[in-house]
Amino acid sequence: MDNKELIVKLSRSTKATQEKTKEFLDAFVEEISDKLGAGNHIEFLDFGVLQTVVREQKIITNPKTQKRTLYPPKNVVELKVTKSVKEHIKNIQK
């Protein structure tokens, strides 16, 4: 589902215009990115917690060329899903 479809469906469910829902989504995304950029954890809806994690620097060897490269550290976003959502998704049949 694209962002557009999401906006359409959300506007239908909330009985608001699509412009308003789009504004809401943009503000929502901006809030999340600002808080995450500051290094905070965010409770994302009822899904779980969006948190930043630091990946340490590491040396990786290319097995073909045997060349070693040093990769710098970086911050990464992870979603820690709640138990209720996990079990709900586990029960979904293929």
Added chain:
Amino acid sequence: MKETVTKQDIISNLSQKLDMPEEQVGIFISKLNDLLLKNLPTNKEITIDGVGTFSLVWSTYHKNTKLKDGEPREFYKLKFEPAESLKSTVNQEFSHLHPVELSEETASNVPLDTLSRQAEEIKSVLSEIQNEETADNTVQKDYVDIQESHTETTPSSIEVSDIRQETDVHSDYQPYTPTTTESITVDEPTNTQPDDDYRYRPDNEYSGVDTTDNSYKPYDTATTTDTSSHQAYIPNDEEDRHTSKYDEDRYTPKYDDNTYTPNYANNRYVPNDDSNTRKGFGGDGYANDDYNADEVIVHRRKSWLWIILAVVVIALAAGGYFMYKPQVCGFVDGLLPKRDTVAQQQEELDSTVIYEPVADTEIEAETEADTLFFENRKYTEYIDTVAIGAGETMARLAEKYYGSRLFWVYIFEANRDNIANANNISVGTRLKIPKLDSRLTNTNDNVLMGKVKKLEIALGK
């Protein structure tokens, strides 16, 4: 300190931004949450611009994983992939860093901390080694003092590093030079004293090699000051010479030459003839005094003879079988028990009618009777079909249906497709009894009977 921003905080911030009441913002957020949960199973992937992609991934537990009651082994998992914009905002701290390819030089550059630690460890090890070396030096010096009386020249100072430098330490060293001018007699054993050659001084600490020279043992232990050149060693016959019972001829002491022969000094028997190294009974021939190589008999298995013998026997048996097969088979049949049933005996009697073999030629029609015989022998109609039982014959059926045993030929001709051998019909074979003209079954007609007999012969019974 990382803080966790709660849902309520987000709602309040958004309401301020959008100038909307918090209830409405809360409704938006709850609807968004429901929408995502409901549409994930169907769409399997939902993207929110600026946040990321939520997708369902099918995964399984390992087969050895112990599951709880009702827990599925295969299930969906929620996977979140953040958007690029979000990644870049989060990684601003390290955005200026890039991966660096390490060359061999840079790879060996260990950080300074570790180098310093290693340097300290090496220092301690070196100090320990140096302490051990100083302890060894003192021991070496004592050893030199003990040997002073045995050497004419003693080094004034010894250093550990100079042990192997012979020129500095042992100035009076003279290399060994064998002399060939002197004559040696056997009857006059001479006591020899080796030269001041360091090789023949087992306790010499200046030798750089293993000083335990086992090849030489002076028999005259009294040392002399004779520093003349080296003389060949001659063993003492009474004491040292090794003589065996059988090999007196082989034992030839090697003192015809002027060369030094140290082997005899150890009383070791060394045979000159190396060709006779075969081991007989008793293992090592050198250790056994009663061993005589000429008397030893070695038995070797001649398996190839047995193989040839077996092949010959098999060939003879096969040839005999193929040449005398009928006699053999008859003999074997005679040994087997005979059949005693009455039916079988009757069958044999029926089958023992012997006729002279006649060529399989058609009997030509000569008379009217002949034409009748040949034209009316068309088996198109049948009276009955009979299954042959045990002991039954076509002759019996012919006697039953036609009145004479000789008329079995009609039954045979009518069932020729079904019968391969008239003498051997398998039990259960269904035979059709043909309907014949009465003239063909007239037993009073002698001509007919003669024809029937001829037909019997023609069928080759």
